[in-house]
Each structure stands twice: as C-alpha cells, then as structure tokens.
Amino acid sequence: MNREKTATEANDNMLVRASQGRGRAKVTHAVVVIFLEFFAWGLLTTPMLTVLRETFPQHTFLMNGLVHGVKGFLSFLSAPLIGALSDIWGRKSFLLMTVFFTCAPIPFMRISPWWYFALISVSGIFAVTFSVIFAYVADITEEHERSTAYGLVSATFAASLVTSPAIGAYLSAQYGDSLVVLLATVIAVLDIAFVFFVVPESLPDKMRLTSWGFPISWEQADPFASLRRVGKDSTVLLICVTVFLSYLPEAGQYSSFFLYLKQVIEFSPAAIAAFIAMVGILSIVAQTLFLSVLMRTIGNKNTVLLGLGFQLFQLAWYGFGSEPW
Template identity: 70%
Template sequence: MNGLVMGIKGILSFLSAPLIGALSDVWGRKFFLLITVFFTCAPIPLMTINTWWFFAMISISGVFAVTFSVVFAYVADVTTVENRSRAYGLVSATFAASLVISPALGAYLITKHNDTVIVALATAIAILDVFFILVAVPESLPEKVRPSSWGAPISWEQADPFAALRKVGMDQTILLQCVTVLLSYLPEAGQYSCIFVYLNLKMGFSSIEVSVFIAVVGTLSILAQLVLGVLMRVLGAKRTIIIGLLFEMMQLLWYGFGSETWMMWAAGILASLGSITYPAISASVSILSTPNRQGVVQGMVTGMRGLCNGLGPAMFGVIFYLFHVDLNDEHNKINNSHSIDTKLIRNETIRSGDTISQIIPGPPFVFGAMMVIVAILVASYIPENPTERVIRRVSGVSLDIQSETEKGGRKVTSAAAGPLLSPLSTLHQDSAQL
C-alpha cells in the first residue's frame, strides 16, 4: 500500500509541478506557497482517524507536493544572482535540520505520550506554519509583473506540464540538468525508501544506532549545504554539481558492496557530502532562467524529483526481489525472539543466497551507482558559465539582448543590450539558444 501511495503521489507531483510553477510566475508565490503547505500537511490529522482516508489524502496531496519549487522561485525573486547559491544552500540546510530534529523529537515524545498527542502536536505545528505564511510572509513577485485580477489571461500553453517539458527540451542546458536530476535522484529516492530498514535488518543496526545515524548524517548535510555558496563561487556550478554526484556515486557503492558496520557509517558521511547536488542544480537552473520563468523551471526540477520519488522505491523493491534480498520485518522479529546474533544471521543468509548476493550485499545500490555515473557523464556537458542569451526577429536576424559573463565574481551585462531590452522583450523566446 505504501509503495502504491508513493507512486501515485510522485506521478501527480510530476504532472502538477510545472503547472503550479507557471501559475506562480503570473499570480504570485504567496498564494501557491500557502496551498502547497496546507495540502502537504492536510493528511497529518487523519493518521489517527481513518487509515484509508489518510492514504487517500496523502495520495491527493501529491498534486501540491511541490513546495520546494515555489520556495526556490520565491528565493530567486528576492535575491541577486551572486547571493542565490548561498540562499539555496540555507534553504536546503533548514530542511535538513528539520529531518534531524523531527525523528529525534518524535522518538522522545513517543516514550512520554501516546500517538494521539503526537499527531495533535504535529497538526498544531502545521496550522501554525500555514498561519505564519498567511500573516508574515510577503509576496515576492513584483506587483508590475502580476495581473490586476485573477481573471487576467495567462498562457495556458506555458502552464501545461507537457508543453513545459517540450520548451525545456529546447533549452539544452536546462534539459541536461533535468536529465541529471532524473538519473541521480531515482536511486536516491529508492535509497531513502529502504536504507534505514536495510541498516536494521541486514547490517545489524539497532533502533538507537539508526537514530544516531540519521542525526549524524543530517548534521553533516547541514554543514555541507551551508558552504554551498562558497563552493559555487569558487568552483562554479558545473564542478559543484559533478562533485556532489561523485560523492553520491561513492556512497551508493559503499552501501552496495559494504558488509561491515563501519562501511555504512563511511557511506553515510559520503551521502551527507553529496547532499549539495540538488540545491546546486536548483541554483544553477535559477541563474540560467529569466525572472518570468523561475516558477516553471523550478517546477520542472521538482517534478522530476517527484517522479523519482514514485519510481525509485519500486525500482529498488524489484531489484531486491530479483536478487532474493528480503527486507521483511517478520524475519527480524523471529531472530530477536530467539536471541540470535543479528550479524550471524546476516552472514548465514548471504552464504545461502546466490553467488552475486555474496559479492554484492546490496544490488540496488550498485545499480543506482551506475545510474549516477551516467548522470555525471550528462552533467559534464553542462556549459561552464551562462554566456549568452539570444533572441531572433521574425525575419531571422539575431540580436544579442543580454550577454552575461562572470569575471571575478562580477556580472557584466552588454551595454548595447540596454536600449533594445524594453521594446524587444516581447520577442524573447521561452527557451534561449545557448
């Protein structure tokens, strides 16, 4: 059931993310930030009321599970190009901090209170979050960009997710980064769905050790993302993305071939360093895009991640099944009831399995590492710096309206473009040729 729900949620997110992003480019960020947070949190109170309603609501919430794309578009509205990478790193670090705090807080509260109290507390925090957005978060999209009323016409072709995909496909740089996200986040999503169960049942981690593992990896991820701005400024977007992918590939290989506890800890450290990949891609996509396309482009990246969240767990489950790796919790319960050492059981299971399973304890992780290698090859074709934006007249004559290069961290804009920018802005194509 959980796999089905995640699959539906991921597909709905993939379809809706470009639509919501495009609409936020026209009608503003605050409204869509409000509804995405509201519907993301809406399933929480249903956890103790009705299980089926909870699964139904969490599936439907996939339509609005695109908060990150709206947040990143909001950040792009209120930051300069030079500060955007640092701001994206701070946003991602804040999210990582929540992943560190919430499991530890939940584990503590469960020892003091029952499930109803914990769900009520989570619901109260969600309501407070929505209220905070409503009263304290200002609109970031400039008023001159927004229509005077909600009835104002917009380009529904731009809001169509498949039309947005076609337009992104015309921009080679954005397309390369979206393909990089697809190839690299697919194994990451599969890993997130099973890694803690894998550590517990196959690597012999206790529940406390798993909690400490989450805390350590999360804390290191926060530190890594806090220095994202420095890395982007010193190394550039392309090198930062490739470095993050290299760390991701190595941690997947360690998870796949590792058979000792210390190897899992080493893989976790590499995973935390690899967490810079996606904020780096989002920052790069934002810098390459025009202000009126921030929402739709961030929606494309978020949509790709949503699709991976639906397909990744299924992919890992199928590979585990094909290689006879059982992550059924019932086996763990039986082992605990007989007080048999978990490590001995794990070794015995490997000896009785296939030859490949003896060499590769975690086949899906190795397969995921190969996908990331392909992602690195794709990322190597990303241009080093955005150098030129070109528009074309109907007659076919090309005019450079905005030429930007980075020299010593400063953005230099072609002076000749200035007088042409205003009258020719309507001719600017959605997908510039690079």
C-alpha cells in the same frame, strides 16, 4: 497632459509598492516555512514506520513505493500549473495552499491509516512546497545571491531533520504515538498560520497586475511541454539529464530509507533518529559552508562532479551494506 501625469504617478506608486513588498519579503520567511513543515513530518518518522508495517504487513515496501510514486507523479503533473498560477496571483496564496495540503494527512495517521495513506497520495497534486519556495526566493534575490539562498533553503530541510526524528522517537516511546501525531499537527497548524499572518507576498505588484492581462495557455500548464523545450538546447538538456539521473536513485532511497533501516538493517527507533541527525548535520555543513567554498575554488562544473562522485559512493555503500555499522 493631466492624464499622462496621473498615469505616471500611478506607475510610480505601483513601483514603490512593489519595491516595498520586495523589501519586506526575506529568505528567512522561506526558511521558517520549510523548517516547520519538515520538522512536523520528521516527528512522525517512528509512528509512520509503525503504521505502515501494521497497515500493510505483507506488502510494506510495495505499498510504501506506490504511495510515494503516486504522490510524485501527481506533483509532476500539477507543478507547472501551480507555478504559472502563482505568477499571476502571487506566491503567498499558493504557498499557503501547498503547505496546507502537504500537512493535511498528518492527523489522519491516528484517525484512519487508510485515509492517511490515501491523502498522502492525493496530496501530491498540491504538495509542491519546494517549487513555490524556490520561486519565492528567486523573486527576492539577485542572480548572484540565488545559489547561496537555495543552498540555505536546502540546508534548512536537513536541519529540520536533525532533531525531529529523535524527539519523535523519544516521545513515542515515553507517551505513545498519539502525542507525537498531535504535536506534529500543532506544528503544521503553526506553519500554516505563519504563512497566512506573517509571510509577505514576494512577487511585485506590477508583475502580478501585468500578468492578469495574459491568460494561462495549455502549454504553460502542460508538464510535458517543458520536457519538449529542453531538447532544443543541448546545454540545458545535459543539465536536465544530469539532474534526473542524480535525483532518480535519491528519490528511491528517500522513499524507502527509514523503512529499510528498520526492517532490513534492524535499526532501533533511537538509532534511526541518531543516523538521520548525523546525515542532517553533514548536509547542513555541505550546503552552507562547503558549497560556496567549492564553487569559488574549483568552479561550478567541478563542484557538480565532486558531488556526483560522493553520491555514487554513498548509494553504493547503502546498496551493498548489510550491517548496522
């Protein structure tokens, strides 16, 4: 009887700790982490274009694509394993790891460009901050709140790019690239410190302790296992195909966008920064205001169709455009 009472009290205490931890963790924590990380990288827009052109003068676009391609492929391979491990050990430790490795190449931009590009490629193994952040948000939000929370995180990514490229371009022109890299490094360190000292764990203790009894299987860590499971549900398969076909051109555009504006369209650093700021502001408005309104008025499916239509128009304009205007 006493043993049962003790076990019950222990379970109750565990649930209390879990609910308290859940209450402390907020979407705001995820927003700050994303903002600082991509603000640091946004500062490096102008210096990165310079280093890329100076390091690979004959194969600038090719090497840019290879670096991002290797990084993306490694992220694809490692994301399921990191996700499975975070289900056991909690989100915070892996959030700290992903932020650290994502930002690790920053100081090497001035130390050694070759090491910088090599580290960017290899960092893809752990540079999956968004995956861990979305899991973090899922832990602390109800299902009906999740789409809004995800939209806020995505809008924060855009917000970080509204001013950072302009600030980086100005500082680079006035004081040189070294100061910009130093500032980006400091912000990256602040982001890591914020995760370590401020961000609470989002995964309830009860779930983590329960997970310890279940070792990770190869199927959980296998990135291709998820692809095989997708084909078993026609609805999920259609959604995944839609997302893949949408992200495929976006990824190509994102990886070469700044370089294309600089090398082909001949945008100045100030013009690139202003353009990014405009796109960022529009993205914030779309993610925070229009998204929720459209989902309530025309439904989820029509919202997706509308978004894909605008994406098609934007990519066509980007592909066929040859003038700065």
